[in-house]
Amino acid sequence: MPPIIEKGADWFLSIGTTNSPGTKVFALTGKVKNTGLVEVPMGTTLREIIFEIGGGILGNKKFKAVQTGGPSGGCIPGSYLDNPVDFDSLRELGSMMGSGGMVVMDEDTCMVDMARYFLAFTQSESCGKCPPCRIGTSQMLEILERIVSGKGAHGDIERLEELGRLIQEGSLCGLGQSASNPVLSTLRYFREEYEEHIYDKYCRAKACNGLGRYRIDHTECFLCGLCKQACAFGAVRELKDKFFIDEAYCTKCKACYAACPVDAVKIEKVAGEAGKV
Ligand code: SF4
Ligand code: SF4
Structure with missing residues (x-):
């Protein structure tokens, strides 16, 4: 505020883009090296904010997406990192400026x-006044919970798309109108x-429990036994100086995956279980 009062509105309007003049404060957070509040001229690219100011991705991992605008914002993939950040461009990408959150x-x-x-x-924030928001968001959530737990079915993607559109069009306030943006x-x-979760029962990020097939790679395993200790279901068996996972007992809880110090426990795609509920 002090520089605007000192230098005037015209000075502030000369910063940024034609349709989105001035600066914007973003709350940069998530898997980025430097988190915190950053103020940049409107029109700065996502790459500049995340990689130059934010210092890049934690642990030098690969960038996957950035969500802008708070919980109702959309997730933008790496192919749009060079897009300028302003009100119009974020809207075109299916996201929004919103609260200025950047995850x-x-x-x-x-x-x-x-x-x-x-x-x-x-x-959970829906006030419940209008049915598209109140009922629609809980129906969408129910579908998403099924998908992440490996119980997604053929048609779920289309149901999510239709519900998302109906909630956007039929809700009375901004919360409902933007709630389906992340989906x-x-x-x-x-x-x-989504297709992998539903048809292959697989999560490529290995984040969802209950998905994929667990296997120990004997070329990487150095027989420390930590996976066996971590398994509460007796599914890790030792046989002829090798560890195996008995699928009949494995609940896919991921404890062995987290315990192995050398990433010898693999979670792999299970093909051919298309759309089973
Ligand atoms: S995923 Fe869980 S149940 Fe399956 S072998 Fe590993 S620790 Fe045991
Ligand atoms: S924790 Fe990993 S290295 Fe140790 S026995 Fe199990 S699979 Fe092998």
Whole structure:
């Protein structure tokens, strides 16, 4: 404020873009090295904010997406990192400026689970006045919870798209009108992750429990036994100086995956279980 009062409105309007003049403060957070509040001229690119100011991705992992605008914002993929950030461009990408939140996600983030997480927030925030928001968001959430737990079915993607559109069009206030943004934007940019969860029962980020097939890679395993200790279900068996996972007992809880110090426990795609509920 002091520089605006000192230098005048015209000076402030000379910063930024024609339709979005001035500066904007973003709350940069998530899987980025430097988190915090950053003030940049409107029109600064996402790449400049995340990689130059934010210092890049934590642990030098791969960038996957950035969600702008708070819980109702959309998730933008890496192909749009060079887009300028202003009101119009974010809207065109299916997101929004909103509260100025900017959550960076890396390759270990499951986009379906992320959409479920944000929708759970807006669903619980719904005041309940209008049915599209009150009932629609809980129906969408129910579908997303099925998908991330490996019980997604053929037609779920289309149901989510239709519900998302109906909620956007039929809700009375901004909360309902924007609640489905995280789901619709991830369906637009990360559709294959939804398809993998539903048809292959697989989460490529290895974030969702209950999905994939667990296997120990004997070329990487150095027989420390930590996976066996971590398994509460007796599914890790030792046989002829090798560890195996007995699928009949495995609940896919991920404890062995987290315990192995050398990533010898693999979670792999289970093909051919298309759309089983
Ligand atoms: S995923 Fe869980 S139940 Fe399955 S083998 Fe690993 S620790 Fe045991
Ligand atoms: S924790 Fe990893 S390295 Fe240790 S026995 Fe199990 S699979 Fe092998």
